[in-house]
Amino acid sequence: MSALKRLVCVQCPLGCKISVELSDTNRILSIVGNRCPRGEEYARDELENPKRVLTTSVRVLNGEYPLVSVKTNKPVPKSLIPELMKTIRNLKVEAPIECGSVLVEDVLGTGADLVATRTVRRAKG
Amino acid sequence: MKVDVVVIGGGAAGMAAALKVSEQGARVVLVERDERVGGILNQCIHNGFGLHYFREELTGPEYAERFKKALEEKDIEVLTNTFVKALDVREKKLVVVSEDGIRILETKALVYAAGARERAFGSLMVPGDRPSGIFTAGVAQRFMNVENRLPGKRALILGSGDIGLIMARRLTLEGVEVVGVVERLPYPGGLLRNVIQCLEDFGIPLFLSSTVVEVRGRERLEEVVVAKVDENFQPIPGTEKVFEVDTLILSVGLIPQIELLEDLVEVNPTSKGIATSNLGQTSIEWIFAAGNCTAIYDLVDYVTYEGEMAGKYAALYAKGERFGPKVAVKAGENVMVVQPNWYDPSEELTLYVRTRKVIEKGRLVVGSFEKTFEELVPSEMLRVKIPRRHLNGLSEIVVEVKEE
Numbered sequence: 242m243s244a245l246k247r248l249v250c251v252q253c254p255l256g257c258k259i260s261v262e263l264s265d266t267n268r269i270l271s272i273v274g275n276r277c278p279r280g281e282e283y284a285r286d287e288l289e290n291p292k293r294v295l296t297t298s299v300r301v302l303n304g305e306y307p308l309v310s311v312k313t314n315k316p317v318p319k320s321l322i323p324e325l326m327k328t329i330r331n332l333k334v335e336a337p338i339e340c341g342s343v344l345v346e347d348v349l350g351t352g353a354d355l356v357a358t359r360t361v362r363r364a365k366g
Numbered sequence: 367m368k369v370d371v372v373v374i375g376g377g378a379a380g381m382a383a384a385l386k387v388s389e390q391g392a393r394v395v396l397v398e399r400d401e402r403v404g405g406i407l408n409q410c411i412h413n414g415f416g417l418h419y420f421r422e423e424l425t426g427p428e429y430a431e432r433f434k435k436a437l438e439e440k441d442i443e444v445l446t447n448t449f450v451k452a453l454d455v456r457e458k459k460l461v462v463v464s465e466d467g468i469r470i471l472e473t474k475a476l477v478y479a480a481g482a483r484e485r486a487f488g489s490l491m492v493p494g495d496r497p498s499g500i501f502t503a504g505v506a507q508r509f510m511n512v513e514n515r516l517p518g519k520r521a522l523i524l525g526s527g528d529i530g531l532i533m534a535r536r537l538t539l540e541g542v543e544v545v546g547v548v549e550r551l552p553y554p555g556g557l558l559r560n561v562i563q564c565l566e567d568f569g570i571p572l573f574l575s576s577t578v579v580e581v582r583g584r585e586r587l588e589e590v591v592v593a594k595v596d597e598n599f600q601p602i603p604g605t606e607k608v609f610e611v612d613t614l615i616l617s618v619g620l621i622p623q624i625e626l627l628e629d630l631v632e633v634n635p636t637s638k639g640i641a642t643s644n645l646g647q648t649s650i651e652w653i654f655a656a657g658n659c660t661a662i663y664d665l666v667d668y669v670t671y672e673g674e675m676a677g678k679y680a681a682l683y684a685k686g687e688r689f690g691p692k693v694a695v696k697a698g699e700n701v702m703v704v705q706p707n708w709y710d711p712s713e714e715l716t717l718y719v720r721t722r723k724v725i726e727k728g729r730l731v732v733g734s735f736e737k738t739f740e741e742l743v744p745s746e747m748l749r750v751k752i753p754r755r756h757l758n759g760l761s762e763i764v765v766e767v768k769e770e
Binding site for chain 2: 249250251252253254255256293294296297298300306307308310312319322326340358359360
């Protein structure tokens with residue numbers, strides 16, 4: 242006996258509808274419906290260890306704006322997101338910040354870096 | 367100041383247009399009312415942008431920053447904190463206002479890329495009090511992602527469009543309790559991926575076929591009353607449910623911003639935006655338009671493509687080229703929105719189509735072009751290129767989706 246599990250890939254806005262065929266011991270037998278390799282990876286992760294890219298923002302000191310937007314540069318385990326948010330909430334970084342610069346390496350041991358997604362210059366005056 | 371092309375609006379469409387004008391060797395000035403360019407992208411800190419245009423996944427600020435950098439490298443003149451007050455169609459002059467005072471811009475062509483506005487609470491005619499604590503999703507998003515302010519502590523969201531869903535997640539991540547998302551349709555308005563990663567991931571309930579029927583609160587919002595609706599969206603008595611919240615976030619639709627031009631040019635009857643050809647040309651030949659002021663697009667990538675098209679042809683117009691004649695494009699069976707309004711054979715026709723209802727399997731018919739699609743939903747826009755050979759000799763192009 243095998244079971245079918247239906248997923249919608251969240252890796253990009255195309256939202257492929259993926260069907261995963263599972264054996265009675267929950268082993269993945271086949272993955273169909275994905276239009277790219279990221280979909281297969283997503284389906285595997287979603288059943289074994291769901292992951293998401295986390296996007297949020299970090300407090301900036303002496304910047305032209307009070308916040309810099311950030312992302313994890315790869316998906317991180319969904320279960321760690323609340324703890325990651327706690328860590329990020331206590332973070333403060335000094336302007337200037339370049340878009341793409343790493344603010345925290347290997348954040349909480351996830352293997353993902355926390356990366357700035359905009360440039361914030363230093364406040365004038 | 368005398369230029370070849372003025373671009374109004376420094377969002378995704380305007381930035382792309384200005385870059386194309388400059389690529390054509392014409393002199394361009396970009397006018398932006400905010401203190402920086404980037405438009406709504408600046409506050410959309412989530413990812414999912416750029417998969418078509420850049421073939422990689424970016425956040426909104428990253429997407430904007432690539433264009434900002436390009437504008438700087440090309441040394442394109444950008445007037446920020448500047449507002450267009452008036453347009454003289456006959457003299458091709460614009461009156462702009464900034465801290466420096468009033469200035470006149472003389473131009474040969476114009477690209478209007480003013481984006482969209484959010485539908486506001488006042489237009490929903492919800493009975494009850496008028497306390498503070500009611501925000502449109504975009505305003506709440508700007509508060510949180512740009513100004514570092516939280517809108518409240520406990521929130522309900524009305525409307526399950528993508529902005530509403532994304533705000534549900536954003537509020538939750540920042541410690542605001544989101545008690546639910548209310549949608550009057552029997553299906554969610556946003557992409558399925560957002561229902562999963564914004565609601566299901568956080569256990570936020572989605573109340574379908576429901577709407578807000580009353581808001582209560584003296585100074586600050588205290589209670590929101592939600593009821594089920596019938597198929598005509600009329601509340602069903604006896605189904606009311608009271609939510610104790612201090613914040614109501616509205617994600618109930620975007621409206622193309624057309625004020626400056628609405629009495630001058632033709633409007634697309636399906637999108638209520640500025641009507642344009644596939645070159646971005648409006649009914650006044652020296653005025654072009656692109657982006658969400660013409661129709662509300664699903665993806666910023668599409669806005670960029672259309673901005674580039676309008677920029678290119680505005681530059682060519684400024685250099686003395688003329689285009690046309692155009693063939694009218696009309697919405698037929700099952701089509702709610704179709705963009706553009708006219709087809710000019712100078713370029714291939716790229717159609718954007720939104721269906722009127724959910725269609726399991728539908729055949730898009732345009733001239734002699736036919737293509738079958740599965741699971742068509744009004745919230746997901748089709749983008750289809752129609753090869754010229756399918757449109758030869760047509761005096762009018764009707765876009766239809768036939769149910770199969």
